[in-house]
Amino acid sequence: MTQATSAKVTKLNRVERNAWTKQKIFDAATKVVGKYGYAEASVARITEVADVAQGTFYNHFENRQELLDQLLPKIGLDMVHFIRARTGTADEARQEIERFSAFFDFIREVPEFLRILNEAEFFAPAGYQKHFDNISSAYLRILQRARAAGATSTFSDEEFEAIVQVLMGARGYLSRRYSYSEHGVTAVPDHVISAYRKLVTHGLFNVPDEETKS
Amino acid sequence: MTQATSAKVTKLNRVERNAWTKQKIFDAATKVVGKYGYAEASVARITEVADVAQGTFYNHFENRQELLDQLLPKIGLDMVHFIRARTGTADEARQEIERFSAFFDFIREVPEFLRILNEAEFFAPAGYQKHFDNISSAYLRILQRARAAGATSTFSDEEFEAIVQVLMGARGYLSRRYSYSEHGVTAVPDHVISAYRKLVTHGLFNVPDEETKS
Amino acid sequence: MTQATSAKVTKLNRVERNAWTKQKIFDAATKVVGKYGYAEASVARITEVADVAQGTFYNHFENRQELLDQLLPKIGLDMVHFIRARTGTADEARQEIERFSAFFDFIREVPEFLRILNEAEFFAPAGYQKHFDNISSAYLRILQRARAAGATSTFSDEEFEAIVQVLMGARGYLSRRYSYSEHGVTAVPDHVISAYRKLVTHGLFNVPDEETKS
Amino acid sequence: MTQATSAKVTKLNRVERNAWTKQKIFDAATKVVGKYGYAEASVARITEVADVAQGTFYNHFENRQELLDQLLPKIGLDMVHFIRARTGTADEARQEIERFSAFFDFIREVPEFLRILNEAEFFAPAGYQKHFDNISSAYLRILQRARAAGATSTFSDEEFEAIVQVLMGARGYLSRRYSYSEHGVTAVPDHVISAYRKLVTHGLFNVPDEETKS
DNA sequence: TATGAATGAGATTTCATTCAT
DNA sequence: AATGAATGAAATCTCATTCAT
16 A cells, blocks of 8 residues: 555656655655654665665655655545445444444554554644544544434534544544554454443433433 | 742752752753653753753753653642542532543643643653553542442443543543644633533434444 | 875765775874874864764764774784884894884884874773784784794793783883883884893893703 | 771761771772773762762862872782782792782782773873882882892893883783683683793793804 | 765763852 | 762764755
């Protein structure tokens, strides 16, 4: 997916060679950041993994930050497609659980994603912003559509925006807590999924009777 | 709170002077990290703000990291006390909303907290770990007590652990989205609070009838 | 000899420029260590003399120590060649005196050598080790060959190893005592040479008759 | 010998307390330099071992260097006495072997001596100078007396001075090579002693007949 | 377009010495 | 005389970026 085809290098025209070099750098950055984090992703290290000279880097990217900021949005789109493909046509609550599970499946598919996502806020703020805009607007539409279908509790648009943050926060924190391990990324335990399902379907607290109308 | 009293400097004995200097460094670090982030919090900058020599720093802290790792747990305890003081004796759901609101109030009291919290995971992992252990164990006890009082839906201990992550993730992500602004920290909008209340009391989705037993 | 040719700098290709820069650093280090000693040979000072930026240093040497450890063995080889070229085909005792004299001649040729040699044990232990292995194994072979030619008193291989240490110690201590002076390095006095000759040809003490068989 | 009596500290008058503190620092320095070398002998480390405050150091020594420069001469005198006590009344050649052996015995008695001696040249030049003046003048007198007794080959005073350097160089280099080991200081092998004896009694090389008169 | 050596600012840390108490 | 916190200069090393070939 983010893998540069290692096919024949010969017989490429100028444009193709150019794109191929850029892709090599991009893939190298994904690997390096995914494995060692943004802080350790020096231009020297990235270009070494990409097997190009340091100077070559600057023929393709304005500076180090530009590349780092492109990392998350690109993989983020992969994630959206991955999740969409795994979401069925059951009722809305079930679909949300499917999306939730698919998120963790994606993390295992692309182990670099977790680190790239989590660190981006501080090391690639522009990329983080872009990714979050992508995700949250998509998520918001999903919720609005569910509401239109009468499948949700009563939430205003503004409240939905907040809910989107909560749901993304849940994924972010849970993945940090449950997906990291010594070597590689592990599957998320079932009780995490069930806890999430209960929360989004019934809430957390029983409400005393007289308050149920609020 | 984390502010060194700038009262009389004269007439302090050796022990007091020593503590006072350390506190000056600590306060300076809080300010600097809160304003510019850990990455920009060089020892040079911190000691400049603290108005001590760079060498003095190393009389009080083993190294830069040690100080950074102390920052979050210390302020985190302030937060716990702050929230506890603002939590009443109403029903459990209301108390949770009070805690939630109080969290955002605390952020406004100590504007540095937000940045110190959010960046700690990567720049002060030991401190982050300590803080999160503090918070999540306290939170877990709260939920268990509520469950014992029959105030929550049916969750296992393991599920509660996951819920704690979700609730902390909610605070983390919402505060990033709604509390930051150009200059300083703003109050969180009411619809964020109402969205949170609805989620924890009723959940997000209506569940089709035949599923209600699950 | 260890002097970078200051000839045309222009018209060098990349490889040549690279080697030339490294040689400039090397020569600068030789000068600096020779004049001020290892302790004062900071990277800042060396690069200033070499007229390159500090960062350039680390393109050519892993770290400061690596350079320092290369200094002695490199010049040490120059010394070996120098001495070998000055050693004739007279009897073994005379050859040893020639080598001894040539050692002091070399010191005057390369005045930096003395300090680089003497301080290396503590400031560049790896380089010192390498140099001494070079020298002592060569020296040992010389003695063994002389013994095979019946030109020495009766010594075992182990005793020869000790003798090598003594002969090197003699050069080391004598050069410290007689070659240093206010400014620059002076020739060694004749009586030093004659004393050495007498020692290695007749020993120091007359032996009472009854002991001569031991 | 260099050990501060750890007897009653109480009941000392001002002068005694003063001397006792100075001795504590001195002993600590001996230990530290002997074990870790001059370079690692920071004032902080020495005073910590001596169990006094850093500032106290400067009540007894002008500066760090002054102390370091006193170390070697003081222990050097101990060595002279030690060797003298071990030298018998046999013929001069045997006495020299006794002195040589006693030197290595002393090294084992006072293991710190070796390092303090070897590093002094560069880290405590003044102390090194003083020590060497002490030793070499004493040594010179020994040789002159032996010559007066007709026990040596024909050497002039100047040649004797050079010989003294050679003999000291022999001890220095041999001790570095044969006395150091992983932990502690080891006895010198017999073949080192026999090699030395042969050298000083018979010389190293057989001299062709026609040269024997030179 | 690719190369990779050169740059130099900036970061952390050490440590001999001072000095007020 | 003893204390130990404060000082600040100096050292090593990193790394994003430039630029001549």
